[in-house]
Amino acid sequence: MLVAQTLNEPRVRLRRERVLREAVDLADAIGADALTMRRLAEQLGVVPMALYKHVANREELLDGMVDLIVGEIEGELASEQEPAAASTDWQTGVRRRTLAARRTLQRHPWSRRVIEGRTTKTTAVLDYIEQFSSLLLAGGLSPDLTHHALHAIGGRMWGFTQELFDESHDAVPAPPPDPAMLQAAAARYPSIVAVATFRAHDPGSVVGRGCDDDAEFEFALDLWIDGIERLHRRHWSSAPEV
Secondary structure (H helix, E strand, C coil), rough: CCCHHHHHHCCCCCCHHHHHHHHHHHHHCCCCCCCCHHHEEEEHCCEEEEHCCCCCCCHHHHHHHHHHHHHHHHHHHHCCCCCHHCCCHHHHHHHHHHHHHHHHHHHHHCCCHHHHCCCCCCCCHHHHHHHHHHHHCCCCHHHHHHHHHHHHHHHHHHCCCCCCCCCCCCCCCCCCCCCHHHHHHHHCHHHHHHHHHHCCCCCCCCCCCCCCCCHHHHHHHHHHHHHHHHHHCCCCCCCCCC
């Protein structure tokens, strides 16, 4: 009886915050796909059933992990020096928030797929979207333009996007292309080869800033910000002209 009771009781006292933080740390180490309730319980030194007092299932665990990530984004923003009041506008606010999100998600590479895969939005996620939307509305953008702007920015508000030339997933650098293969590719796809080989993906390039993922992300973010501002100044509306 004593043995059965011991097996069903946690050997350490848990709090929901600790369960979620440990889950985030474990996902950082092994990836979200490999994260299971059993593996997390082993990490915490408890039996799996002890976790269900704090999260109903793995989906609720992932939701809670995303909430922690949102909290880290807010913490990243809070740790920054506030821009001068004169320069505080919706463009500055959006740029700061988006780049803070990017820095946060880069610390947790698994979080992008988890955020994309959530079918329901928690209060923390809705609060984040609310704050992002309020920056646009407070800047004078109409609800109509804000609606379309949010569609256009998509996952970029969370600091990620699909890159056309993204090679960050490669464990080792790819070998230099075979000259004959490159020549054959250039014959069939001359525009693609000309664009792709114009500058290596090298953050240390002496020409400009180089072509690393962060530079490309900020380049596209600035295009989005400038484009939305131009539409705002034109009093753009999705309603057809009469």
